[in-house]
Amino acid sequence: MKKYDTPLIDELEKGPWPSFVTEMKKAAKNNEMANDAVGHLEKCYRTKVGYWKHGGIVGVLGYGGGVIGRYSELGDEFPGVAHFHTVRLNQPSGFFYTSAALKEICDIWDKYGSGLTNVHGSTGDLVLLGTKTDALETIFAEYSSRGWDLGSSGSALRTPSCCVGPGRCEWTNYDTLDLNYALTQEFQDEIHRPMFSYKFKIKMSGCACDCVASIARADMSIIGTWKGHIEVNQDEVKNYAKNGMDINAEIVNMCPTQCISYDGKDLKINNAECSRCMHCISKMTKALKATGERGATICIGSKAPIVVGSLLSWVIVPFIKVEPPYTELKDLIRKIWEWWDDNAKPRERIGEVIEMKGMRSFLEGIGQAPIPQQIKEPRKDPFMFYTEEDMAAFKAKEAEEKKTGKYKF
Amino acid sequence: MEMAELQDKIFAFCEAAKGKKKLKEKDILIGVSTELSLEKDEVKKALREMINVGRLMYSYGGGASSVEIPSEEYLREKGMIK
Amino acid sequence: MALPQRKTDIGPPHYKQFLPPIIQKNYGKWKYHEVLSHGVMVHVGDSGDKLWTVRVASPRLLSTTTIREHCDVAEKFCGGFFRYTTRNNVEFLVSDEKQLEPLKKDLTARGFKMGGIGAAITNVVHTQGWVHCHSACTDASGLVKSMMDELMDYFESKTLPNKLRLAVACCVNMCGAVHCSDIAVVAVHTKVPTIAHENFKNMCELPTVIGSCPTRAISPDPANKSIKINADKCMYCGNCFTVCPPISIKDPERDGVAILVGGKINSLRSNPKFSKLVIPFISNEPPRWPKAVAAIKHIVEVYAANARKHERVGEWIERIGWERFFSLTGIDFTFQCIDDFTFMRDTMRTSSTFKW
Incomplete structure (x- = not known):
């Protein structure tokens, strides 16, 4: 095996933080592909440009995603990375593993790939970095026969992902692990066979802490919330105070709706005014607990800057029950896709399409009424559409008012 | 309509677009179902069968996915031709 | 040997088989948790059962050798059960308190770094960079390694006003929601293609x-x-x-990185926010990007010295005002900091009230 001189990236083996260069060299010890990846990266560091070409058309028969073609411009100089494709494995909910399962994944990868991975990729898949085209069908047979399916890529439903939820968190408002599994199974076709205009991501967080960043990284964000009150354990409140918490400064004054009061003894919450931001609960987890009806808020539209600027997801359904078999949620997702499919041009994310076509078209398309919880503030400009139906309804309301002698605004 | 006949129509539809327009799966479903007055699901089923045996394939380029007629190289790699 | 029969559309394995018995037993019935140090937290169930989590950094780009080492550690101390986090950390799940100290000792001996829990800097969300992406205009892994070497204390031991989330994107595609981080680095081109x-x-x-x-x-x-x-x-x-x-569009001498600050994704106290541009350009300086690293460390230190307890970077800046952020950090305010793309209307100051 060729030994590359790598003075630049060797610098990145120094220092306390774990080194990705060390990882690449570990894999390179007995793997030609990983070894060439090391030499290839050193060259990037020397010239300050990358050499990977645009993704090519590779995949497994029948699927339209899960494998991302990657070729180097420098295939002659570094033959081990001439083909260096990515295989995405669909991760289990919550990224839980047993050592036996992961070792099996490693064994197969060592046999057919570079031995390099990302655990995990940005979307959530277990990413296997670097293999050749002729190994793809074999890799798929090896993994799928052992219960591991490919994740997604391209214009498809991307591999759904969720927070740790009921597995290890007291704050979750629904079973994120189970919903994630259920939706992934329900939409296998949409995951593996790209039928959309562009990518569509679903992420599930159990509360407003949003540990999977669903509000920023998912076309559809399913964020847990509740409708009941926050139960206060006053003894634990006293313990927090005793242990040095300045409850007025850290909790009361930081409450965004100013709905908490504390008289030095008891903590009181005006639950009707609480917006359920999770600050007080997360800081006083032993003392405060959400109770009552649980479910989720559905937000739509977030994405990174390409093409016309970043978006954060916004509310479309303020509260939905999230209980197996999740029929209402699945129906909603299908309706959203149908509207998107009817209205999107190629490479348009749903958030951008809603911006183009307007929330009215979208909400009518999915059968949701307009409500103030969807917005930060109403429109500031006077340019708006009035349909014939709108005008008829306004007139009918006024006629009704004339009859009753009572205004209804 | 016979499955084989429908699949030939789908293939012809893709062939006509080759080099001109990248077809999304939806473009084929709408195009062929309108042309033949069929249900989209029926076209979808036929299309999926064609993809499963390598008569058509999912492709990817310019950031988006499409459906295309496979190259000889692809068919050779999948063991479809020698 | 004959190839096993492929299966399609089976989806991922069911997660239940990967949950340790203590989680199966206390599933959905957790009462509270406590952060014991930046490296260890304990979750307590209604049943009184306790689950300790020991969090360890990973460089995201992992060899199978290291994954096997994670497996070995988990087998030795956790019955083989462990998990990864959305920010690429490893979490060892300990149900027997007696195993906790030996686990920590073992991790230290192997050179694994524990930390990132609570009001700390945890692992960095980042993209592929030169390691594996066609559109990269810098190397994300190298930047992350260089940054975290300098910020290690904030991962392992030093406490900040609140958690501080870092992210690196190797181009403006920003796969990985870099756009809502406390401090984000994004690589930029500066020339017409x-x-x-x-x-x-x-x-x-x-x-x-x-x-x-x-x-x-x-x-x-x-x-x-x-x-x-x-x-x-x-x-x-x-x-x-x-x-x-x-x-x-690639140009080795004109590609570089920009720094954005003040984003967050949770809704605690204030709404989720985008990160905003403060430093428009620093040259690509592999292998260690010294100026970019120094800029990030400087912003972290100014935040640590000035923010109130529980304030995230963006909340701190909104309280003191952006003009104060620039004066406190001494960062030059440039034309690039004024939006002339999609958000100009929302970002200009429409009042005469500000600070000097």
């Missing part, structure tokens, strides 16, 4: 390329059977390059 006109016709679709431009800088060039780019409008996003390989 060039076009190999002779290849355009065969490799690109005209409407797609025109549509890919956020600033409408692209128009048809019928003479060349290609496109032309209006240099007065182009903001070098590189999206045209993504959809059309004959377009070229």
Whole structure:
């Protein structure tokens, strides 16, 4: 095996933080592909440009995603990375593993790939970095026969992902692990066979802490919330105070709706005014607990800057029950896709399409009424559409008012 | 309509677009179902069968996915031709 | 040996088989948790059962050798059960308190770094960079390694006003929600792309390329059977390059990184926020990016010295005002900091009240 001189990236083996260069060299010890990846990266560091070409058309028969073609411009100089494709494995909910399962994944990868991975990729898949085209069908047979399916890529439903939820968190408002599994199974076709205009991501967080960043990284964000009150354990409140918490400064004054009061003894919450931001609960987890009806808020539209600027997801359904078999949620997702499919041009994310076509078209398309919880503030400009139906309804309301002698605004 | 006949129509539809327009799966479903007055699901089923045996394939380029007629190289790699 | 029979559309394995018995037993019935140190937290169930989590850094790019080492550690101390986090940390799940100290000792002996829990800097969300991406204009892993070597204390032991989330994107595609981080590094191009006109016709679709431009800088060039780019409008996003390989935008001397601050994704206290641009350009300086690292460390230190307890970077800046952020950090305010793309209307100051 060729030994590359790598003075630049060797610098990145120094220092306390774990080194990705060390990882690449570990894999390179007995793997030609990983070894060439090391030499290839050193060259990037020397010239300050990358050499990977645009993704090519590779995949497994029948699927339209899960494998991302990657070729180097420098295939002659570094033959081990001439083909260096990515295989995405669909991760289990919550990224839980047993050592036996992961070792099996490693064994197969060592046999057919570079031995390099990302655990995990940005979307959530277990990413296997670097293999050749002729190994793809074999890799798929090896993994799928052992219960591991490919994740997604391209214009498809991307591999759904969720927070740790009921597995290890007291704050979750629904079973994120189970919903994630259920939706992934329900939409296998949409995951593996790209039928959309562009990518569509679903992420599930159990509360407003949003540990999977669903509000920023998912076309559809399913964020847990509740409708009941926050139960206060006053003894634990006293313990927090005793242990040095300045409850007025850290909790009361930081409450965004100013709905908490504390008289030095008891903590009181005006639950009707609480917006359920999770600050007080997360800081006083032993003392405060959400109770009552649980479910989720559905937000739509977030994405990174390409093409016309970043978006954060916004509310479309303020509260939905999230209980197996999740029929209402699945129906909603299908309706959203149908509207998107009817209205999107190629490479348009749903958030951008809603911006183009307007929330009215979208909400009518999915059968949701307009409500103030969807917005930060109403429109500031006077340019708006009035349909014939709108005008008829306004007139009918006024006629009704004339009859009753009572205004209804 | 016979499955084989429908699949030939789908293939012809893709062939006509080759080099001109990248077809999304939806473009084929709408195009062929309108042309033949069929249900989209029926076209979808036929299309999926064609993809499963390598008569058509999912492709990817310019950031988006499409459906295309496979190259000889692809068919050779999948063991479809020698 | 014959190949096993492939299966399609089976989805991932069911998660239940990977949950340790203590989680199976206390599933959905957790009462509270406590952060014991930046490396260890304990969750307590209604049943009284306790589950300790020991969090360990990983470079995200892992060899199978290291994954096997994670497996070995988990087998030794956790019955083989462990998990990874959305920010690429490893979490060892301990149900027997007696195993906790030996586990920590073992991790230290192996050179694994524990930390990142609570009001700390945890692992960095980042993209592929030169390691494996075609559109990278820097190396994300190298930047992360260089940053975290300098910020190690904030991962392992030092406490900040609140958690501080770092992210690195190796181009403006920003896979990985870099746009909502306390401090984000994004690699930028600074030059109008060039076009190999002779290849355009065969490799690109005209409407797609025109549509890919956020600033409408692209128009048809019928003479060349290609496109032309209006240099007065182009903001070098590189999206045209993504959809059309004959377009070229990489330039080793003009590519660099920008720094954005003040984003967050949770809704605690204040709404989720985008990160905002404060430093428009620092040259790519592999292998250690010293100026970018120094800038990030400086911002972290100014935040640590000035923010109130529980304030995230963005909340602190909103309280003191952006003008104060620039004066406290001494960062030059440049034209690039004023939005002239999509958000200009929302970002100008429409009052005469501000600080000097």
